[in-house]
Amino acid sequence: GDSVTQMEGPVTLSEEAFLTINCTYTATGYPSLFWYVQYPGEGLQLLLKATKADDKGSNKGFEATYRKETTSFHLEKGSVQVSDSAVYFCALSGGTNAGKSTFGDGTTLTVKP
Amino acid sequence: EPEVTQTPSHQVTQMGQEVILRCVPISNHLYFYWYRQILGQKVEFLVSFYNNEISEKSEIFDDQFSVERPDGSNFTLKIRSTKLEDSAMYFCASREGQTYNSPLHFGNGTRLTVT
Numbered sequence: 001g002d003s004v005t006q007m008e009g010p011v012t013l014s015e016e017a018f019l020t021i022n023c024t025y026t027a028t029g030y031p032s033l034f035w036y037v038q039y040p041g042e043g044l045q046l047l048l049k050a051t052k053a054d055d056k057g058s059n060k061g062f063e064a065t066y067r068k069e070t071t072s073f074h075l076e077k078g079s080v081q082v083s084d085s086a087v088y089f090c091a092l093s094g095g096t097n098a099g100k101s102t103f104g105d106g107t108t109l110t111v112k113p
Numbered sequence: 114e115p116e117v118t119q120t121p122s123h124q125v126t127q128m129g130q131e132v133i134l135r136c137v138p139i140s141n142h143l144y145f146y147w148y149r150q151i152l153g154q155k156v157e158f159l160v161s162f163y164n165n166e167i168s169e170k171s172e173i174f175d176d177q178f179s180v181e182r183p184d185g186s187n188f189t190l191k192i193r194s195t196k197l198e199d200s201a202m203y204f205c206a207s208r209e210g211q212t213y214n215s216p217l218h219f220g221n222g223t224r225l226t227v228t
Contacts, residue, residue, distance in 0.1 A: 032214045043204055043219035051214045094213025100169055101217055103156040
């Protein structure tokens with residue numbers, strides 16, 4: 001079945017540092033890839049997505065590029081802010097198990113002023 | 114912006130009791146899901162629901178679990194006889210269409226505590 005592997009956390013950065021959270025996936029077919037963010041006490045919300053190879057999703061300064069050759073979808077941001085502190089989830093849908101989305105384990109990011 | 118709403122936000126119950134978690138998906142969405150999250154980390158798929166029937170369920174979704182869309186707006190998850198290990202955050206989600214390009218829209222969750 002499908003699977004998503006994220007880099008282990010937690011990640012602690014200083015404000016304005018560069019962020020990378022690695023994500024790789026296993027799926028057959030041509031899944032769509034997503035990053036979701038979860039702020040404390042809230043549900044998951046979509047951060048960005050990419051639906052085919054070489055697509056770049058971007059939102060709020062975050063970017064991720066769908067790399068089919070390396071089956072990766074790494075999340076990056078050039079300069080993080082304290083308000084970016086949250087849990088980040090990589091996910092896919094439309095792969096082997098087309099009817100559901102499969103999530104990575106989540107990476108907790110803490111940004112210190 | 115339309116949102117998925119879940120009630121209650123927190124439910125405490127004793128082991129062996131029945132609980133019903135309620136969700137109102139976004140009105141024009143057709144696909145509905147329940148996920149759970151333990152210890153604020155891993156998000157686990159429970160069940161998907163379309164056209165008034167379950168389309169897929171996980172191993173977690175055993176005979177103690179059931180879902181229902183009783184009135185065209187609410188979408189409920191029932192746990193018949195709760196166990197301690199059912200303690201988790203339960204998230205309802207909905208998706209607009211059949212294409213998997215469209216993201217899931219999540220509610221803020223119900224924290225279930227089984228004592």
